[in-house]
Amino acid sequence: MDADALDWNRTLREQFEFHWNHQLRARLAGLTDDEYFWSPVPDAWSVRPRGSSTAPVQGGAGDFTIDYAFPAPVPAAVTTIAWRLGHVIVGVLATRNAAHFGAPAVSYETWEYAGSAAAALDQLEAQLDVWLAGVRDLGEAGLRVPVGAKEPFPEAPMADLVLHIHRELIHHLSEVCLLRDLYPYSEPAVKGATR
Numbered sequence: 001m002d003a004d005a006l007d008w009n010r011t012l013r014e015q016f017e018f019h020w021n022h023q024l025r026a027r028l029a030g031l032t033d034d035e036y037f038w039s040p041v042p043d044a045w046s047v048r049p050r051g052s053s054t055a056p057v058q059g060g061a062g063d064f065t066i067d068y069a070f071p072a073p074v075p076a077a078v079t080t081i082a083w084r085l086g087h088v089i090v091g092v093l094a095t096r097n098a099a100h101f102g103a104p105a106v107s108y109e110t111w112e113y114a115g116s117a118a119a120a121l122d123q124l125e126a127q128l129d130v131w132l133a134g135v136r137d138l139g140e141a142g143l144r145v146p147v148g149a150k151e152p153f154p155e156a157p158m159a160d161l162v163l164h165i166h167r168e169l170i171h172h173l174s175e176v177c178l179l180r181d182l183y184p185y186s187e188p189a190v191k192g193a194t195r
Helices: 008-028 033-037 081-101 117-142 158-185 187-191
Strands: 047-049 057-059 064-068
Touching: 008 117, 008 158, 033 081, 033 117, 033 158, 047 081, 064 081, 081 117, 081 158, 117 158, 158 187
Parallel strands: none
Antiparallel strands: 047 064, 057 064
């Protein structure tokens, strides 16, 4: 195959879309609130009702906040599914959608975090739709344009950012799937308890 004839934009989108459509979407279906908020270790970072966190930083504009610290702790904090989804929705997708595809400006501090698994999955789907449409609209030429000052490596082409975001999505959403795999063996699940 002639590399010049390859549709690189489609290929980059399919890197994530295939994984989403054939693995991740089905694995996230039916996520319960108990799974969403389950703490795999004591004091895991999570999304919590405003005022109930003991984390050094609590970001968020709504009824729920996300746990954080600056600088990040070493070793890194263990996180819940709620935290992972919040990170993916805001830090991976929404901030990039705002920076590159005309979506409203957003930050960890201004986001209204989801208080339920269903709401978080709706937020995820909405941000994924914006991201994938934005990547599609870049076409071939747009993949070569530098990302600019809104990214840590401003001279890198958009193709590098697309690859990075897709790696982040696959990485973090796979962690969510692992936490779902572990949840049935947790003490709350075995006892049938809720949060």
